[in-house]
Amino acid sequence: MGNIWTIVLFLLGAAKGKEICYDHVGCFSDSEPWAGTAIRPLNVLPWSPERIGTRFLLYTNENPDTFQSLLPSDPSTVEASNFQADKKTRFIIHGFIDKGDESWLLDMCKNMFKVEEVNCICVDWKKGSQTTYTQAANNVRVVGAQVAQMLGMLSANYSYSPSQVHLIGHSLGAHVAGEAGSRTPGLGRITGFGTKQQMGHLDFFPNGGEEMPGCEKNALSQIVDLDGIWAGTRDFVACNHLRSYKYYSESILSPDGFAAYPCDSYRAFESNKCFPCPDAGCPQMGHYADKFAGKTSEEQQKFFLNTGDSNSFARWRYGISITLSGRTVTGQVKVALFGNKGNTHQYDVFRGIIQPGSTHSSEFDAELDVGTIEKVKFLWNNNVVNPTLPRVGAAKITVQKGEEKTGYSFCSEDTVREDVLLTLLPCQTPGTV
Numbered sequence: 001m002g003n004i005w006t007i008v009l010f011l012l013g014a015a016k017g018k019e020i021c022y023d024h025v026g027c028f029s030d031s032e033p034w035a036g037t038a039i040r041p042l043n044v045l046p047w048s049p050e051r052i053g054t055r056f057l058l059y060t061n062e063n064p065d066t067f068q069s070l071l072p073s074d075p076s077t078v079e080a081s082n083f084q085a086d087k088k089t090r091f092i093i094h095g096f097i098d099k100g101d102e103s104w105l106l107d108m109c110k111n112m113f114k115v116e117e118v119n120c121i122c123v124d125w126k127k128g129s130q131t132t133y134t135q136a137a138n139n140v141r142v143v144g145a146q147v148a149q150m151l152g153m154l155s156a157n158y159s160y161s162p163s164q165v166h167l168i169g170h171s172l173g174a175h176v177a178g179e180a181g182s183r184t185p186g187l188g189r190i191t192g193f194g195t196k197q198q199m200g201h202l203d204f205f206p207n208g209g210e211e212m213p214g215c216e217k218n219a220l221s222q223i224v225d226l227d228g229i230w231a232g233t234r235d236f237v238a239c240n241h242l243r244s245y246k247y248y249s250e251s252i253l254s255p256d257g258f259a260a261y262p263c264d265s266y267r268a269f270e271s272n273k274c275f276p277c278p279d280a281g282c283p284q285m286g287h288y289a290d291k292f293a294g295k296t297s298e299e300q301q302k303f304f305l306n307t308g309d310s311n312s313f314a315r316w317r318y319g320i321s322i323t324l325s326g327r328t329v330t331g332q333v334k335v336a337l338f339g340n341k342g343n344t345h346q347y348d349v350f351r352g353i354i355q356p357g358s359t360h361s362s363e364f365d366a367e368l369d370v371g372t373i374e375k376v377k378f379l380w381n382n383n384v385v386n387p388t389l390p391r392v393g394a395a396k397i398t399v400q401k402g403e404e405k406t407g408y409s410f411c412s413e414d415t416v417r418e419d420v421l422l423t424l425l426p427c428q429t430p431g432t433v
Contacts (some may be wrong), residue, residue, distance in 0.1 A: 257369070
């Protein structure tokens with residue numbers, strides 16, 4: 001075995017040292033970390049800009065449906081477009097086997113146009129992404145250099161500051177953004193999707209960062225055959241991996257629906273140990289993450305949150321504390337919140353022995369922000385026929401929204417039979433937590 005490894009390492013070493021240069025974007029070698037490592041054993045150089053065929057497709061509030069092509073080598077294409085130098089520019093960069101005119105990129109631009117005046121540029125490098133994974137991963141370097149070339153042209157010809165630029169990358173597109181950022185001092189912001197590693201000022205782990213709600217566990221939960229021939233379908237990339245840009249796109253239109261909580265681990269978050277938000281507040285995962293006061297902390301920061309499982313992913317986390325009354329029975333307790341913006345469905349708070357005077361706490365992620373809570377409805381059951389028809393109640397329920405410091409208390413002196421709703425109204429003296 002030792003001899004085999006010696007041969008392998010010798011071959012890898014012998015193949016090192018190659019370099020290729022392209023006009024306007026520079027030179028690229030096959031040295032580490034791009035080759036000769038356990039993760040990337042093959043020595044591959046990136047394709048030429050001509051072969052990759054990167055396109056920059058500009059959409060603005062003035063042309064939300066039809067793109068205008070920009071060329072990094074031709075400032076006149078910017079001059080002839082709707083590009084506005086007094087507005088921010090957000091680049092959206094697709095990943096492996098994807099393409100820049102896929103609907104999700106334009107949909108993301110259109111969501112932006114609903115909330116801001118912005119230059120939205122979709123970076124299409126499909127010819128360079130629809131190949132083997134190893135080749136696509138190396139092509140990233142040229143595409144990143146081309147994005148940096150575009151930013152350099154905007155700066156030189158239009159005095160457009162890189163601080164006005166936000167790069168949004170999915171999968172290998174996140175690597176493109178990183179490459180462009182390393183070549184562009186003073187870049188405003190990078191948002192990258194699709195990795196479990198911590199690498200940003202703020203790292204978000206929706207649903208723990210592993211399995212996303214609504215995604216079936218299957219053989220495609222990760223890209224296994226990194227050098228398999230492109231399958232010709234985006235289904236090759238798993239549902240979990242595609243969720244990230246869907247979360248981001250929805251976050252644009254839901255500025256408070258993706259609050260994320262600082263926590264050591266997802267297990268601690270699920271165990272209700274990271275609620276409510278600290279004094280510094282909670283950042284919003286997605287479009288508005290840059291509004292967070294602590295976004296430039298020296299330390300890497302981890303944040304956790306849960307999302308919905310289908311088209312509406314936004315969630316609002318509430319903490320519940322309930323003091324029970326009535327008989328001692330075995331069963332489960334549920335509550336629903338009613339506010340001036342709507343009401344939630346019923347959420348489980350407790351299962352076990354219901355004892356009068358006992359207090360139980362839980363958290364849940366509601367499908368909407370109910371606004372000012374006006375009342376709480378309590379329900380209990382145990383699905384067992386009990387001829388004594390026991391009655392149970394909630395003497396007090398305190399509700400706190402994760403981003404607020406105050407809890408609101410609701411009281412009742414009544415008890416109800418199984419499966420009968422009990423309505424609790426605000427206590428005479430509002431409580432605080």
